[in-house]
Structures are given as structure tokens and as C-alpha cells.
């Protein structure tokens with residue numbers, strides 16, 4: 001298949017492109033290489049991809065509707081995995097406009113390009129953050145998601161709804177995957193593994209929010225990629241939705257959680273990381289941060305039934321891989 005991966009220079013984009021290429025797919029990667037975090041890291045990820053057979057890259061902003069249409073007209077993609085986004089819960093309190101631009105305008109121009117150049121399947125990366133402060137654990141796809149507690153989550157939920165309208169109007173087979181806290185080599189500098197590792201190795205204190213009383217369903221990136229590949233190969237059909245379902249969808253459209261289904265307490269995450277680093281952390285306990293949620297935990301029954309998804313990387317092993325990469329990348 002010929003697949004477009006948006007956000008190819010990103011953390012998950014790198015791993016997904018590698019996996020697609022390894023199984024023989026042709027991959028066109030796009031990314032605008034913005035400076036939300038160190039552009040050198042994005043370039044270094046692309047350096048991993050450039051030598052691989054079947055990979056091509058174009059620097060492009062998904063929010064540029066004309067360029068997106070031109071790309072789709074030239075390439076005739078079989079499928080798209082849409083990862084490009086302004087990510088991060090906390091930054092959405094500081095710079096909401098970048099979320100509007102990348103996530104809302106970007107999704108609109110992507111959907112328009114898909115409408116005019118039909119595909120077999122669009123897979124879109126949503127987020128567990130759409131569940132907000134859902135108290136019912138584990139989170140199921142049918143749980144209410146009408147009360148986002150960050151603007152990031154609001155844009156991801158909006159993206160899910162925008163994609164549904166295109167699936168309905170234009171028969172665009174679409175799967176929304178709600179990712180649960182992904183970690184692993186080449187991870188993002190704004191996420192806990194990086195922030196904590198950097199501080200611990202520098203002998204500086206780490207900030208432990210909600211006094212460590214947070215639960216996160218940390219999911220190793222290889223497990224996520226396995227689930228994305230399985231999903232990509234199983235586009236939804238309109239027949240699945242017979243109109244009798246509670247959600248009243250008649251579109252070739254699905255939403256599925258993709259997570260580890262084993263939430264870890266933040267304090268346990270930190271002690272596992274300390275072991276992997278071989279260095280104890282200095283902890284500064286703080287209250288809950290605005291926009292954060294106390295717990296995330298994925299019910300992944302739907303994805304498992306569809307694809308056999310079964311995440312297999314224990315946290316200790318995943319963090320070992322993370323630390324190995326982090327030390328190597330920084331020559332520490």
C-alpha cells in the first residue's frame with residue numbers, strides 16, 4: 001500500500017513509518033518541523049527514515065489546504081495515518097491558537113483532501129484526554145466525552161466529530177484511535193520520561209504533581225504501532241453501523257482505545273525509572289496541575305477483538321529501552 005503518514009518526524013511517526021516500511025509499504029511522510037520542541041530531534045528522527053527503501057519526505061503544513069490537495073492529487077494514497085497535531089495538554093493552556101491551527105484547520109484540510117481523492121482508510125490519532133475526568137475505570141469508547149478539561153482534549157474531540165461527518169457524508173472509512181500515554185525511544189521532550197530523566201541525571205528535583213497520586217496507562221510505542229498496523233488493515237464499513245446502535249452512526253467509522261490496560265501510579269513509574277537510570281530522584285511533591293486528569297485506563301476490548309491487539313511490553317522493560325536510547329542520544 002501507499003500510505004501517507006502526517007507528523008512523520010514526530011515520536012510515534014518515526015516508529016510507525018519504520019514499521020510500515022519494514023512490511024513493504026510505500027510511505028510518504030509529511031511534517032512541518034515546527035519548533036514546539038527541539039527541531040534537531042525531529043531532524044534526527046528523519047535521518048533514521050531517509051535511508052530506508054520506500055520512504056519519501058515532504059516538509060508540509062497539514063493546515064495548508066492547497067498544498068494538501070496538490071499532494072493528494074499527485075500521490076493517490078491508499079491510506080492515511082494522521083498523526084500531525086499540536087500535542088501536549090499543558091501547552092494548550094499557554095498557546096491555544098497553535099492547537100486551533102494544527103488540529104482544527106489541519107484536520108479540515110486533510111479531510112477535504114481525502115474527500116477529493118478517496119482512500120481505503122483514514123486512521124486518526126486521538127487521545128485518552130477526551131475522557132476528561134471520567135471516574136469510571138477502565139475508559140470505554142461508549143463513555144461520555146462531552147466535558148474536556150483541556151483545550152487540547154477539546155480539539156481532539158472536535159477532530160473525532162469532524163472526521164465522523166466526512167465519513168458519513170463522503171463514505172470515507174475512518175478509524176479514530178484514542179492513544180493512551182505513549183512512551184519509548186525517540187520520545188517527546190515535553191513528556192514525563194524525558195523531563196524526569198533529564199532532571200534525575202542532572203541531580204535536579206523532579207516535580208511530582210498531585211503528590212504522585214496520578215494513574216497513567218503508559219503504553220510502549222512498539223505496542224501502539226502494532227495496534228495501528230492491525231487497525232490500518234481493517235477499515236470499517238457502513239454496514240457495521242445498522243442505525244440501531246445507541247450512537248446512531250450510519251457511517252464507515254469507528255472509535256477505539258489503544259492503551260496498555262494496566263495503569264501505573266506515578267510514584268511507581270518514578271521508582272521504575274530510577275531503577276532503569278540507576279540514579280535516585282529528588283522529589284518535589286506538588287498539587288494537581290490545571291488541565292490534568294487524575295487517571296487514565298483503557299478498555300481495549302474492541303481493538304483486541306478486531307486486530308488481536310495485546311500489548312506485551314512491561315513498564316520495566318519499556319523504560320530500560322527508553323533509558324538506553326536517552327543515554328545514547330545525549331551521549332551520557
Ligand SMILES: NC(=O)c1ccc[n+]([C@@H]2O[C@H](COP(=O)([O-])OP(=O)(O)OC[C@H]3O[C@@H](n4cnc5c(N)ncnc54)[C@H](O)[C@@H]3O)[C@@H](O)[C@H]2O)c1
Nearest residue numbers: 007009010011012031032061062084085125127179181182
Ligand atoms: N505521545 C502520546 O502519548 C500521545 C497520546 C495521545 C495522543 N497522541 C497523538 O498522537 C499523535 C503523534 O504524537 P507524538 O507523540 O508523536 O507527537 P509529536 O509532537 O512528536 O509528533 C507530531 C508531529 O506533527 C508535526 N506537526 C505538528 N503540526 C503540524 C502541521 N500543522 N503540519 C504538519 N506537521 C505538523 C510536528 O512537527 C511533529 O513532528 C498526535 O496527534 C498526538 O496528539 C500522542
